[in-house]
Amino acid sequence: xxxxxxxxxxxxxxxxxxxxxxxxxxxxxxxxxxxxxxxxxxxxxxxxxxxxxxxxxxxxxxxxxxxxxxxxxxxxxxxxxxxxxxxxxxxxxxxxxxxxxxxxxxxxxxxxxxxxxxxxxxxxxxxxxxxxxxxxxxxxxxxxxxxxxxxxxxxxxxxxxxxxxxxxxxxxxxxxxxxxx
Amino acid sequence: xxxxxxxxxxxxxxxxxxxxxxxxxxxxxxxxxxxxxxxxxxxxxxxxxxxxxxxxxxxxxxxxxxxxxxxxxxxxxxxxxxxxxxxxxxxxxxxxxxxxxxxxxxxxxxxxxxxxxxxxxxx
Numbered sequence: 001x002x003x004x005x006x007x008x009x010x011x012x013x014x015x016x017x018x019x020x021x022x023x024x025x026x027x028x029x030x031x032x033x034x035x036x037x038x039x040x041x042x043x044x045x046x047x048x049x050x051x052x053x054x055x056x057x058x059x060x061x062x063x064x065x066x067x068x069x070x071x072x073x074x075x076x077x078x079x080x081x082x083x084x085x086x087x088x089x090x091x092x093x094x095x096x097x098x099x100x101x102x103x104x105x106x107x108x109x110x111x112x113x114x115x116x117x118x119x120x121x122x123x124x125x126x127x128x129x130x131x132x133x134x135x136x137x138x139x140x141x142x143x144x145x146x147x148x149x150x151x152x153x154x155x156x157x158x159x160x161x162x163x164x165x166x167x168x169x170x171x172x173x174x175x176x177x178x179x180x181x
Numbered sequence: 182x183x184x185x186x187x188x189x190x191x192x193x194x195x196x197x198x199x200x201x202x203x204x205x206x207x208x209x210x211x212x213x214x215x216x217x218x219x220x221x222x223x224x225x226x227x228x229x230x231x232x233x234x235x236x237x238x239x240x241x242x243x244x245x246x247x248x249x250x251x252x253x254x255x256x257x258x259x260x261x262x263x264x265x266x267x268x269x270x271x272x273x274x275x276x277x278x279x280x281x282x283x284x285x286x287x288x289x290x291x292x293x294x295x296x297x298x299x300x301x302x303x304x
Contacts, residue, residue: 038298038299038300039299042297042298042299045297045298046297046298046299049291049296049297050292050297051238053291053292054238055238055239055241055242056242057287058231058234058239058242059234059239059242059245059246060286060287061231061232062232062234062246062247063245063246063247064284064286065232066247066250067250067253067277067280067281067284068281070250070253070277071277071278071281074253074254074255074256075256075270075273075274075277077258078255078256078257078258079256079258079270079274081258081259082256082257082258082259082260082262082266083262085258085259085260086261086262088262108228109228111228111231112226112228112231115231134299137292137294137297137299140292141292141293144287144291144292147287148286148287148288151285151286151287151288155281155282158278158281158282159278159282161274162274162275162278165267165270165271165274168267169267169271172262172264172267173264176264
């Protein structure tokens with residue numbers, strides 16, 4: 001019984017002892033003195049650049065978000081509804097619209113994560129905590145790239161919808177000609 | 182008369198009876214704090230905060246936000262589908278698609294360490 005207790009306590013102690021080690025590895029980047037000096041020297045200018053980017057990206061999110069939303073709600077959904085209203089098949093168009101909407105949701109979520117990370121980076125005092133500042137920018141950089149990837153995907157779906165529309169038109173023309181004959 | 186006396190006696194015995202008003206005020210403040218915390222959490226997590234350009238720090242760009250998207254024509258969801266309707270939609274869609282794709286949103290590399298003057302190499 002005492003042996004079991006001893007082993008349990010030992011394992012618990014090992015597990016608890018490894019937490020600081022895991023944290024240390026998780027913090028990632030180790031910066032040299034030269035690198036830290038570089039961050040401290042450019043602290044003010046880099047913060048200013050980040051602030052400007054934060055503001056301009058917010059405007060971009062608002063304006064482009066509206067446009068992406070309108071592509072779906074004012075055009076794709078409306079045309080799909082009109083096709084359904086006329087009892088015609090629109091499976092391709094509906095599938096592309098659905099993918100577009102789910103990508104738009106991803107875009108929203110990825111932007112929230114990116115904005116939160118950039119805000120976090122801006123709150124860090126780069127003169128006192130240069131390594132944390134560096135890590136925060138690194139994560140924000142990846143977050144912004146994800147948002148850009150979503151934008152590229154949205155553009156691809158816009159093109160796919162156009163192709164599906166061309167196909168729908170051809171099918172419609174074939175049906176119309178067939179009914180004439 | 183005896184009932185009134187009994188009620189008075191119960192009130193005298195209750196530990197909260199003397200501080201009822203204070204408890205009411207404190208509880209109201211606590212509830213309002215909780216509700217404000219919940220609404221702030223929702224405001225931040227829902228993405229509304231990111232779209233809110235009325236926040237401090239966004240004064241300079243507030244006027245540039247598009248508030249009127251009337252040039253983005255709303256296609257009618259009812260009506261007949263014929264060649265004319267399809268062609269009309271294709272023209273409308275193509276016009277808006279070109280406009281949308283023209284902006285390389287969130288492109289470029291402004292967060293690059295070199296752009297920020299923090300060109301570093303990890304050890």
